[in-house]
Amino acid sequence: MHTDREACYQAVKSKDRRFDGVFYTAVRTTGIYCRPSCPARTPALKNVSFHPTAAAAQSAGFRACKRCLPDATPGSPDWDVAADVAGRAMRLINDGVVEREGVDGLAAALGFSTRHLGRLLTDELGAGPLALARARRAQTARVLIETTSMTFADIAFAAGFSSIRQFNDTIREVYASSPSQLRGRRTGSAQTGQLELRLACRAPFAGSTLLSFLAKRAVPGVEVVEGATYARTLRLPHGTGTVRLDLHDHDERGGTAMVPATFWLTDLRDTGAALERVRRLLDADCDPVAVADFFAEDALIGPVTRAVPGLRVPGHVDGDELAVRAVLGQQISVVRARNLAGMLTARFGEPVDSPLEGLTHIFPTAATLAGLGDEAASGAFRMPKARARALVALGAALEAGEPSLDRAAPRDDVRRALLGLPGIGAWTADYIAMRALGDPDIFLPTDVGVRNALAGRADGPAAIAELAEAWRPWRSYALMHLWQSLSTGAEHDQPRQEENG
Incomplete structure (x- = not known):
């Protein structure tokens, strides 16, 4: 889907929520990426690129839109329809296999070498397994920051980060906000x-x-x-x-x-x-x-x-x-x-x-x-x-x-x-x-x-x-x-x- 620029742009222009999670829109002039239904003004086609995953947009140097929270969308339904290696890998990554067993464990579970799996995921999803796992950790951490009263140390631990420093750096890079700033938007306890x-x-x-x-x-x-x-x-x-x-x-x-x-x-x-x-x-x-x-x-x-x-x-x-x-x-x-x-x-x-x-x-x-x-x-x-x-x-x-x-x-x-x-x-x-x-x-x-x-x-x-x-x-x-x-x-x-x- 993300390779068809005209189809993607039409979905963005119409704010079509059916495509949320299917692809992501990155805007070069602002440095942010959004879900297709983002209510912000539609950018010019020449200023946007389309990515198959949030991790791909992040790897390309874009940060998540604070208005539409693109990383909070459901996953792509195409993963279950095709059930190809990329889809199966995403399920395991979301289950925390990379945090528990590393990329080697993920590759072994899927029956591929680490190098081959990395190439395959980059081709299909725009990011390798480490970047995909990092995006999942960031999204889990954001949800916990905004909806719970857990300490930041506990959140970092729960989301799968190896250190508080890695947690802080990732949150700032992905959301252009510190954990404390995100907590200011907390909606629950x-x-x-x-x-x-x-x-x-x-x-x-x-x-x-x-x-x-x-x-x-x-x-x-x-x-x-x-x-x-x-x-x-x-x-x-x-x-x-x-x-x-x-x-x-x-x-x-x-x-x-x-x-x-x-x-x-x-x-x-x-x-x-x-x-x-x-x-x-x-x-x-x-x-x-x-x-x-x-x-x-x-x-x-x-x-x-x-x-x-x-x-x-x-x-x-x-x-x-x-x-x-x-x-x-x-x-x-x-x-x-x-x-x-x-x-x-x-x-x-x-x-x-x-x-x-x-x-x-x-x-x-x-x-x-x-x-x-x-x-x-x-x-x-x-x-x-x-x-x-x-x-x-x-x-x-x-x-x-x-x-x-x-x-x-x-x-x-x-x-x-x-x-x-x-x-x-x-x-x-x-x-x-x-x-x-x-x-x-x-x-x-x-x-x-x-x-x-x-x-x-x-x-x-x-x-x-x-x-x-x-x-x-x-x-x-x-x-x-x-x-x-x-x-x-x-x-x-x-x-x-x-x-x-």
Whole structure:
């Protein structure tokens, strides 16, 4: 997108908020960079350049606009559509891999040499991995400065800076302000050990529908839904945490929805990782306007898209947990699957001291499940031996990192690895890809709910799959709209075919 100067300039002239986060506009005469929708006067085309990331603009010597806060935009939806190396790298960088493992660790996770990865990211995103990680640290620090009462030392630590000096220098360079000057714009506060933030998502945002989806599947001890809030425990790289989200509908087309989020973290170094994982849960980088426009003329999906604007594909904060829950839920009701996961958690999960009532455990690790043994798993939870065998095999595979569900590996490779495990068929593998890997183009033609929603329009998986071809590359959203259209409240997320073979 950023290479098409005329298209970018037209978006800037029209203040089109749909392109916020897709590219950034740098103005040579002022030395600042902005989001396309910045309300400032549109500069002359000859004075601007366009950049694919905030890091690219910063690397070119521009500082962030204080008026439109361009670094606060949601990420590009193109990362999930293409799922190429650059997109996967951005997910890992936002998760804090560079701070934890260095550029060498990032390159190893993606299967490239450090030098090759640096060239690839510079070509695709306009900046190398260190610059991209630096931009992420600066943005995290700015949010904490402006919305909490944390000390600057704690903020530097939480954002991933190696020293106070590096923190101060970066803030001054990126924002042309000192940390103290940024704090003068503070809009919120925080108690000790508690972070109250707002997560940016593109609007419209169907928060109540997302809440309903999560509520039906909330695992006792791990997740709690009360009123319009969803809360859950988190397993993070340096410790544990809790997050509480206020999920309301935001109907403004093309704007930015701000989802209030409160975090409690045992280690502040996990701030960036916690933010990124919760954003995945919210499908925060989705462009709902683009999805709705794509389906606008479709006789089947168009009407249901207009009925629920801003519908999200619920992601997950932990790919391993989602995979285990998908296997647990095979061939049983949503309620039974939720209760079974709760039993598993109560017996084998890690107890935590959460500030919220009802949150008592972290979901069991893959290593714990791998060590159960088929007989123990089957006997403890009265599940078929074939499913117990699948559960234990999945735990062992995840513990070995094959497959890895952290969004680093190519999706096709992950799917093949999942299908190679006992008891995992196409429905389960694709459901995991949709929610754990964020694939926007998944469809489940054998799903009972899909069959019910398409009754009279397509008969059988082959016909359903053929019908869904017209919905690429947004078939995951078509699937969610079909599920949502079921007025009977059917438990639609269970596979029709046998998965335990």
